[in-house]
Amino acid sequence: MKINRIELSNFRNISKAELVPGDALTAIFGKNGQGKTNLLEAVWLLTGAKSFRGSKDGELIQREKPFSVIQAEVESKDFEREIQIVIRSQGVPKSGRTAKLSGADQGKASNLAGVFTAVVFEPNHLSLVKGSPEGRRKFIDAALCQLYPSYLSEYRRYLQIMSQKNALLKHFYRTPQAAEMLDVFDEQMAQAGEKITLRRKQYIEAIAPLAIKNYCDISSDAERLELHYLPSFSNEGLLAALQKSRKEDLRCGFCTIGPHREDFLIQLNGQPARTDASQGQQRSAVLSLKLAEAAMAEKVRGEHPVMLLDDVLSELDEGRQRYLLSRMEGRQMFVSGCDASMFRKTEGKMFHMEHGILKPG
Numbered sequence: 001m002k003i004n005r006i007e008l009s010n011f012r013n014i015s016k017a018e019l020v021p022g023d024a025l026t027a028i029f030g031k032n033g034q035g036k037t038n039l040l041e042a043v044w045l046l047t048g049a050k051s052f053r054g055s056k057d058g059e060l061i062q063r064e065k066p067f068s069v070i071q072a073e074v075e076s077k078d079f080e081r082e083i084q085i086v087i088r089s090q091g092v093p094k095s096g097r098t099a100k101l102s103g104a105d106q107g108k109a110s111n112l113a114g115v116f117t118a119v120v121f122e123p124n125h126l127s128l129v130k131g132s133p134e135g136r137r138k139f140i141d142a143a144l145c146q147l148y149p150s151y152l153s154e155y156r157r158y159l160q161i162m163s164q165k166n167a168l169l170k171h172f173y174r175t176p177q178a179a180e181m182l183d184v185f186d187e188q189m190a191q192a193g194e195k196i197t198l199r200r201k202q203y204i205e206a207i208a209p210l211a212i213k214n215y216c217d218i219s220s221d222a223e224r225l226e227l228h229y230l231p232s233f234s235n236e237g238l239l240a241a242l243q244k245s246r247k248e249d250l251r252c253g254f255c256t257i258g259p260h261r262e263d264f265l266i267q268l269n270g271q272p273a274r275t276d277a278s279q280g281q282q283r284s285a286v287l288s289l290k291l292a293e294a295a296m297a298e299k300v301r302g303e304h305p306v307m308l309l310d311d312v313l314s315e316l317d318e319g320r321q322r323y324l325l326s327r328m329e330g331r332q333m334f335v336s337g338c339d340a341s342m343f344r345k346t347e348g349k350m351f352h353m354e355h356g357i358l359k360p361g
Helices: 036-045 123-130 133-147 149-170 178-219 238-244 246-252 279-301 318-327
Strands: 002-011 014-019 025-029 067-075 080-088 096-101 104-108 118-121 225-230 263-268 306-310 333-337 349-354 357-360
Touching: 002 036, 014 036, 014 357, 025 036, 036 067, 036 118, 036 306, 036 333, 118 279, 123 133, 123 279, 133 149, 133 178, 133 263, 133 279, 149 178, 149 246, 178 225, 178 238, 178 279, 178 318, 238 246, 263 279, 279 318
Parallel strands: 025 333, 025 349, 118 306, 306 333
Antiparallel strands: 002 014, 002 067, 067 080, 080 096, 096 104, 225 263, 349 357
């Protein structure tokens, strides 16, 4: 998988930019706040997913502009296609992100899931180890949405049912036949939720050997990494767990059991990495997971995803830098950083970003 060309218009601080990246390494350097991350963010949006920075769609549009456009020529082993994403401000027709694929209207940009695949690695991903379960769930869900487009619709259905159930729980004692309605919601949640938990569990089990091998290589076998998915229900099934949690749900006013409350455990030498690992060990664990994510995408899709490394090389020591770059040989990778000297010895293409203006470096 690779990008042959990408153009941006009115995207964050970038009024206009065109980039023809290298087949392997493309380095974008410049001072902080100049637009380097914005460019990588635009590449990520081609997957159909939301911003990896957690930004709302309206925040992606340049100030005082009604819309922004991302247009790219992407190539895989099976096709060459043009992806166009238009982001419109709220309050105008077709607000949010819409997409076209080779000129054909796709509706919402999320319908592009599975067309173009990428893996992003950025400094905040250290929270994948030391942060809340929500971040780890997002890690799995983002990967699964790219690999299996049907997963997105399954997850949306689950969230919709859960939202309806939560609304009922808040007004349970004022709603006629509320108990019967909860029974229906529980059955629907169980049916959708068990599929999601199974998919996530299978994904963690599949990437675990890859991540373990990566960590062994990085640490020279000094520590052992382990991954374990933690479902919110036992072998009895989600429906039984939902029925058992009903009193607690009514007390809290929301659903306390299900995939939306699940997590996976990252351990080093049998101890939780979140609390017992050093920052260097946590960085190695995240690096191992992201490389495993890319390898799994290659295994499922038959080609390696585009790698987006947002200002992470400066966060890694020299040994981890060499390990990461050596694993990316022959694959397209976009790297941002402040220090141009870090890339001078490479054979990749270099570009300088200043005040949203991109120039060959």
